[in-house]
Amino acid sequence: MxxxxxxxxxxxxxxxxxxxxxxxxxxxxxxxxxxxxxxxxxxxxxxxxxxxxxxxxxxxxxxxxxxxxxxxxxxxxxxxxxxxxxxxxxxxxxxxxxxxxxxxxxxxxxxxxxxxxxxxxxCVGGENPAPQMKHLKGVQRSEELFDELVSQVERTYQVARLVHADLSEYNVLMEDGRPVLIDVGQAVDIRHPRADEFLRRDLTNLANFFKRPESEVEALVKRVKGRETGEETGE
Known part of the structure; x- marks a missing residue:
């Protein structure tokens, strides 16, 4: 045993x-x-x-x-x-x-x-650990913050060649007004057979939290993926 x-x-x-x-x-x-x-x-x-x-x-x-x-x-x-x-x-x-x-x-x-x-x-936030984004209310869920998060997803995809795959208000910490992505164990290489599905789910979660219409998600997917190249990063 x-x-x-x-x-x-x-x-x-x-x-x-x-x-x-x-x-x-x-x-x-x-x-x-x-x-x-x-x-x-x-x-x-x-x-x-x-x-x-x-x-x-x-x-x-x-x-x-x-x-x-x-x-x-x-x-x-x-x-x-x-x-x-x-x-x-x-x-x-x-x-x-x-x-x-x-x-x-x-x-x-x-x-x-x-x-x-x-x-x-x-440690995000240093001696005073940063709170989760889920605690943001009303005007704190700003257009600027939403755009910054999509930019982080875009950089993750285009530069790191990864999809977070579990992104939501629970896996973002707010450090001095700046979002920090956490819990990236689920993140998958963009060659993963379900990478597109996970990317759409991540962006849908963000759209829902910021009360954006889900009709925007496909445009966000196109923005994140941009002009894909054949160059991929190994571990």
Whole structure:
């Protein structure tokens, strides 16, 4: 039988991973929890600046969803269904996606390190973690903010060659009025067979939140995709 998972996150192997990252100087202190969900919990950590440490649950109930996103991505093959192996591959994928998006100039947390089921990145908002975009009301949901988000989706597609695939008001943080895209583990290469479907879903979610007519979505898709080239980025 598998060893008992302590608190669904802090199993012995996860504790060893945290110790490894600590010994490498990635962070010097792990502090309170920032957020928690079905798949992972995020904790504040410190070094020269505030960091966010994301610990994926090996026994995540959303395992099947995670596996499906990996299966269709051309960057990964022969995935199998061993839980720990799949979760660790998912963390590698999220770090890869973050790195591609950050290098492309997309507004995402800065990636720092990963190992096994743990991902370390910059903490959006610093010592006072930034709130989700879902909390914006009325006039705060401005035309300028909507256009900026579509521009971020466009840069993700055209420069990073990725589609976020889970973009909504829940996966955008507001830092000093600036949107920051988070939770990019689901992001897929634009060669993914469902990339167009995911792109339309992302843009539909944004249109709905900003109370824009869904009839605009196709025009937004064309804007985001622009003049596609045959040049693609590997991992």
């Amino acid at each position: 598998d060893r008992k998972v302590w608190g669904k996150v802090f199993d012995k192997q996860t504790l060893m991973v945290l110790l490894r990252l600590f010994n490498k100087g990635i962070f010097d202190r792990l502090e309170g929890e920032i957020s928690g969900g079905k798949e992972a919990r995020v904790f504040m950590a410190t070094n020269d600046e505030p960091l966010a440490v994301k610990l994926y649950r090996v026994e995540a109930p959303a395992f099947e969803t995670i596996w499906k996103y990996l299966k269709g991505d051309p960057r990964y093959s022969n995935i199998g269904k061993n839980r720990r192996t799949v979760i660790e591959l998912w963390v590698r994928k999220e770090f890869s996606n973050l790195s591609r998006m950050y290098a492309a100039g997309v507004s995402v947390p800065r990636p720092y390190a990963f190992h096994a089921n743990v991902l370390v990145m910059g």
